Amino acid sequence: MSAHESEWTLRRLHAGELPAPDAARARSHAAGCAPCAEALKRFAQVQSQFEAHLPFEHFEAGIEQALERQRAEDRARAKARSRWVAPVVSLAASVLLVVLARPLMHTGAPSNRLKGGAVAELRIGGGEAPQRVVDANLREALRPGERVRLGYTADTHRYVAALSIDATGEVTALYPDAGESLPVEAGDGMHWLPGSLEFTGTGAERVVVLLSDAPLDMDALRDAARRAYAVSGRDLDLMPALDVPGEQTQWTLLKP
């Protein structure tokens, strides 16, 4: 048994993910151990570098614009529906807010490995509870105030997209909100899509991250999501993979 805390333990301590007794033990060890204290200091430096890479003011404007565009499209669709369909059924659309939050840490947390070296990860944080990674295809309950960040390791893939579907089948394009999927960020390792997501409303929300070699059209992706939802018998937990090229990971969140 090593005399030092493991790097994984120290990372979790830094991320606030350790249960209180373990955190107390690790902290007290690090207080009297130069190598472990040094490791913690390094994580803090990496964290501040990471945060410097994600200037939220910058993203806020872009995301607000994107949300406004999406709202305008939704209004246009609702208008089209009301013109052609009677009686009008008003669906309580799941409203998706993007809020400012501290970026989540990139720790070596357990990931949802796609085949090859590609990985997609969904992290929950920003609330009272410790940050956590959600296993694909499991249901995870969001606590009030908690937000979601999506990350990926692209491996050989060149484009990334994300969307979500609520329990009524309403599809929301997340990244990007329209147009074609985004070129992946350069460099190896985990990249986080900008901003954190807060899912409002109630019930389940299925989140899908897609990595592909060619850009995918977001309208086509939304259609593919609606088809998958229909195939599932309107049960998000049973939703099959979207019938599109590339690799994808799905998670089901239960909104608070």
Ligand SMILES: [Zn+2]
């Ligand atoms: Zn030590």
